[in-house]
Amino acid sequence: MKAKDRNKIQYSMQQGVTLVEVMVVLAVVVMLLSILLPALGKSRATTRKTICRSNLRQLSLSTILYSNDDSKGVLVAQLEPDDQNLSWLYPRYIPNRSLLNCPATLNRISEKPRVDQISGEPTLAELTFLATDGKSRSGVSYMQTGWMGWRTGSSTTIEIKGRTWEVPFTRKTVETVNHYEHFWNAFSLKGIIPGPSQIWIFNDNNYADQIHFPDRLDNHGIFGGNVAFVDGHVEWVSASKYVYSYELSQDDNRETIGFKY
Numbered sequence: 680m681k682a683k684d685r686n687k688i689q690y691s692m693q694q695g696v697t698l699v700e701v702m703v704v705l706a707v708v709v710m711l712l713s714i715l716l717p718a719l720g721k722s723r724a725t726t727r728k729t730i731c732r733s734n735l736r737q738l739s740l741s742t743i744l745y746s747n748d749d750s751k752g753v754l755v756a757q758l759e760p761d762d763q764n765l766s767w768l769y770p771r772y773i774p775n776r777s778l779l780n781c782p783a784t785l786n787r788i789s790e791k792p793r794v795d796q797i798s799g800e801p802t803l804a805e806l807t808f809l810a811t812d813g814k815s816r817s818g819v820s821y822m823q824t825g826w827m828g829w830r831t832g833s834s835t836t837i838e839i840k841g842r843t844w845e846v847p848f849t850r851k852t853v854e855t856v857n858h859y860e861h862f863w864n865a866f867s868l869k870g871i872i873p874g875p876s877q878i879w880i881f882n883d884n885n886y887a888d889q890i891h892f893p894d895r896l897d898n899h900g901i902f903g904g905n906v907a908f909v910d911g912h913v914e915w916v917s918a919s920k921y922v923y924s925y926e927l928s929q930d931d932n933r934e935t936i937g938f939k940y
Contacts, residue, residue: 724899727783731883731898731905732913734778738821738881739907741772752853754880754909757825758797758839759846763809765819766795766802776806781820781883781898784813797839812887812896820898822886824879825851829931831862851878856909863932866923875909879928882906891925892936893918 742754745767756767769776780786793804810818826835826848835850836843849855856878861868883904887896893904903917906924916924926933933939 724783727781728899728905728915730782732915734781735821735881735883735905735907735913736911737773737778738768739909739911739913741768742880742909743911744772746853753825754851754853754856755823755825757823758837759844760826760829760848763819763822764795764797764807765821765823766806767798769803769806776803779806779819779821781813783898784810784820784884785816786810786813786818786820787816788819789817809884809886813884813898813900814896820884821881822884823881824928827851827855827859827878827929828862829929831930833862851880851909859930861930863926863930865926865932865934868927868930871927873927876912877924877927878909879906879925880909889936890938892921 745756746752746754758764765779769779773779776788779788788803788805791804793802793807794800795802795807805817806819808818809822810820813820826846828849830847831849833849834845834847836845837850838844849859856875859872859878861871861873863869883893883898883906885891885893885897885904888894893899893901895901898904901918903915903921905913906916907913908928922933922936925931931938
């Protein structure tokens with residue numbers, strides 16, 4: 680090799696990568712990240728929704744076991760509509776308490792013990808209340824929906840520790856979910872019998888900010904939520920269809936995001 684050629688090679692090696700070349704590489708990397716990151720984020724969200732649906736499917740199946748054990752065929756051990764104590768589920772009807780936490784949230788159930796105020800039996804404290812929102816690190820992620828028919832004139836008699844109470848709702852039992860007839864005419868539903876395939880029994884937490892409607896603080900944000908129905912199937916209910924699906928199930932005389940009080 681001639682001395683002149685060796686000098687060219689050495690010069691080229693000493694020159695290295697120019698600033699322009701570095702900028703071009705960085706621009707390509709940024710462009711690729713802008714394409715890939717949203718896709719990865721969407722993939723993670725889809726996976727979380729799928730696991731969430733599986734969790735709710737397990738919870739809905741547990742209601743069949745519970746109703747078989749209950750003399751009146753009650754589907755969930757919810758004492759009144761605001762009761763979100765799910766300690767009755769674990770460990771008797773579900774083997775793993777993680778099923779009570781949506782993977783799209785930070786909600787968790789620790790080993791912190793507590794004695795259940797109604798049954799008097801030992802349980803875990805964080806099984807007894809609903810998480811404040813998706814970022815809360817304690818509490819359950821799912822709501823039980825064991826009552827329907829607000830202000831319809833019907834009521835259900837329950838007994839707690841030897842005392843009798845009248846709850847002004849219809850309790851969801853094997854019998855009532857098969858024969859319940861809509862009282863209110865919201866969405867022209869008066870007289871409709873929705874049946875087990877349209878009546879909710881568990882759903883993603885929808886109580887963080889906007890009551891019974893998906894918002895930014897709920898398990899999956901503003902886009903919707905997963906709902907388990909009495910017949911055992913689970914659906915993603917989008918925000919656009921949420922109020923109708925809720926009203927069809929609950930008969931609350933509701934046609935808008937807000938409620939008529």
